[in-house]
Amino acid sequence: MPAINDSAASARARLDAVLGDAPFSLLRPLDDEAAWRDAFARTGCDPADAIAEGDRALQTADWSPIPDDLYLEFSRNGNRVNYQKALAEKTAPLNALLLAECAERQGRFVPAIVAGLECLYLQAKSWTLPAHDPGTTTFLGTFVHIDLVSSAVAARLADLLVLFGGRLPADVHARIASAIRHHVADPVLATLRGERKADFWMDYTNNWNAVCWAGCVRAFLALDMPREDRIAVAAAAVANVPAFFASFHADGISSEGQGYWGYGFLHYTLLAETLRIATRGRLDLLDTPFARLCARNPVYTAMHGSAYPTFADMPVNIPRDVSPLTAWLDRRMGWSLDLATPPTTPLAEIGSLFAFHADGLPVLRDPLPADTLRASRLLPASGILISRAPDCAKPFALAIKGGHNGEDHNHNDVGSYCIFWDGDWLAADPGAETYTRRTFSDRRYVSPLLNSFGHDVPRLGPGVLQSTGGSFRGTVAECSLGHDADTYGLDLAGAYEFAPLVSLRRSVEARRHGTEASFTIDDTFEYDSPQDFETAIIVYGEAARTAEDAIEIRRWMGDRAIVRVETSAPWAFSCETLDAEPNSPRYPRPARIAIRFAAPASSGFVRVTFSS
Incomplete structure (x- = not known):
């Protein structure tokens, strides 16, 4: 269990010396209009297109609650697809509305955004996927499990509090903060105090570790919470996230397959960049020899363009473009491969780095041979x-x-x-x-x-x-x-x-x-x-x-x-x-x-x- 052990205590002391007092998010507040104008340009996202998509979402979004019976289907017959499809169908218009409001910044989309937040999060019994809710205890409220989705939702909503500031109604702001505490923050703190059984991922050796710790840390840093709580969670993450790398071979290749490399290492990168920026460069989790080696997965295993071996639990789809994560790592690691940055959005997780944190990027100067993507x-x-x-x-x-x-x-x-x-x-x-x-x-x-x-x-x-x-x-x-x-x-x-x-x-x-x-x-x-x-x-x-x-x-x-x-x-x-x-x-x-x-x-x- 990731109680505060020696390594966590060491990380806590280090963070106490370098972490600022104010809430921190990778996003900029909407009041910073110049930053948001630049953000759309830097990510190749057309504000007019974003507003048009938001207008379509205003007309088509359905904010009726997802039926409880759909959540409980997995507990009856093992089907996880139907609930997850319904969740995705409601999340997509909310994302469109959020991006449209960031493009327009006039408050026109805020009422619909609030309705979407009510439907998906503020009235939801569980942010955890049914497949990750043993015995449906999260749904029933008897034991709240933190999973891949709930930790990401907590980070997302905490970011939105920084993004909107006073543009959200005060009661909605307070209810979002309260919901984050219920679904993620309170269980994490109780675990660190030894008052609650730890979620398995906290020291687990695959993508869950990096994904969930990244979500928790990003949520805690963006929330207006006691500084000692924010430091405690960040220190626990720093102490335990190295377990993620046990899923990699000694050559830096993920045994989970390239798809899960993309998922896990994306969130490891978000955790690393959040802590680096929040500590003004004094803590850099990407600047370790093995992290730098594992970052090379996409350029070492690419067969042609963005086609990767479909080993392990890898989807067979072939993306059209190199991933934004790979393009970011090319810059950050100093591979000097000059990978084109594909279009993304300022609200996409890796997109926020391109949008707001590309200037003055500390390059690790780890150049790769020019034929890296051609040679066997x-x-x-x-x-x-x-x-x-x-x-x-x-x-x-x-x-x-x-x-x-x-x-x-x-x-x-x-x-x-x-x-x-x-x-x-x-x-x-x-x-x-x-x-x-x-x-x-x-x-x-x-x-x-x-x-x-x-x-x-x-x-x-x-x-x-x-x-x-x-x-x-x-x-x-x-x-x-x-x-x-x-x-x-x-x-x-x-x-x-x-x-x-x-x-x-x-x-x-x-x-x-x-x-x-x-x-x-x-x-x-x-x-x-x-x-x-x-x-x-x-x-x-x-x-x-x-x-x-x-x-x-x-x-x-x-x-x-x-x-x-x-x-x-x-x-x-x-x-x-x-x-x-x-x-x-x-x-x-x-x-x-x-x-x-x-x-x-x-x-x-x-x-x-x-x-x-």
């Missing part, structure tokens, strides 16, 4: 290879992972790979499933998207899949990166429990020839007796065997590609849609292509080649 890279601790072919006429890249099957947001996916070609996935790791109660239970690996059946890795003998746990791992046996070719070898036998298995090796060869390239994945196996062997390719689309040595993939977007297949023995083809809900409305359900030996064998190989 092995990340040795995580066993990930990013093989890029940047000069192809159609963008072409491969990512493959080693690692183990006990990682954060784990999938049983040692050896899984994905191939990006011409704007989308040619071969895919299916990424995250649609979350339900089962997802984070002892039945997690029932899902074909989470066990190894739904990944492009071998299935052995009578259908043996990879086993779960940190001891089941792949070992990188070789890797060579060059101008024209990359080679990578992974020992996969350690990921399986199957007594007849003697050896299992997956090799990758990447070849680059000017504007053409190819990736070959070669699985070589040996048993101590004849057994079945099968390997897989995961695609978003359909597939058919078109020749003895060829499979045609018809991607969901309509185009086609040929995969060449070589085997040491006759093989059978099948393709089935995986029985799992897609994690993106853009994509259909993933399909699993199986390449299966027609008869048991003691040894053999399957070699598949993807060409640009």
